[in-house]
Amino acid sequence: MEKTLRTQIDNIHSEEGDVQNQAFTYILNATDKPVDWAYEVWDEMIDGLTHKDNHVRAISAQVLSNLSKSDPKNRMLKDFDRLLAVTKDERFVTARHCMQSLWKVGVAGKKQQKIYIDGLERRFKECIIERNCTLIRYDILQSMRNVYDVVKDEKIRAKALELIETEEDLKYRKKYASLWKK
Numbered sequence: 001m002e003k004t005l006r007t008q009i010d011n012i013h014s015e016e017g018d019v020q021n022q023a024f025t026y027i028l029n030a031t032d033k034p035v036d037w038a039y040e041v042w043d044e045m046i047d048g049l050t051h052k053d054n055h056v057r058a059i060s061a062q063v064l065s066n067l068s069k070s071d072p073k074n075r076m077l078k079d080f081d082r083l084l085a086v087t088k089d090e091r092f093v094t095a096r097h098c099m100q101s102l103w104k105v106g107v108a109g110k111k112q113q114k115i116y117i118d119g120l121e122r123r124f125k126e127c128i129i130e131r132n133c134t135l136i137r138y139d140i141l142q143s144m145r146n147v148y149d150v151v152k153d154e155k156i157r158a159k160a161l162e163l164i165e166t167e168e169d170l171k172y173r174k175k176y177a178s179l180w181k182k
Helices: 003-011 017-030 038-048 054-070 076-088 092-101 110-129 133-151 154-165 170-178
Strands: none
Touching: 003 017, 017 054, 038 054, 038 076, 054 076, 054 092, 076 092, 076 110, 092 133, 110 133, 110 154, 133 154, 133 170, 154 170
16 A cells, blocks of 8 residues: 555544545545555454544545445445444434445445345334434435436335335425435
């Protein structure tokens, strides 16, 4: 791994916000395409999912989602639940950043798509008791739409529509359905 990249990965843990944000931007750009160094940082990102700093948790979740396209050993299959757990983070903004990046796992391959859909279906059902349930559900359905737009798998569309039908509040059912009318 090149020295600049290693420095930026270390800077994720910086207590200086500007340094941390620059590192995040650098790493997200670097992982926008498949990389050959994913496993050199994979465990660090997994550890970061439970770090005391919510910014580190959010960054780690987003980087891991990006790294799913660079995972020929399919490690995401065993680590996905740890990533999904961040969507329940005590800091809602952290949870939301994770949720909004999860779609990248869903486009990484068929096996990843299955664990992704199964995980989001579980999350859709269980979030009913959470404070921001409607926003979480909207983000889940938007994530599924992002995957659908890339892979064009009608099973994803059908699952999303099935989840929408379980919403009891017609106002929110209509709002969720609007994601699928495009």
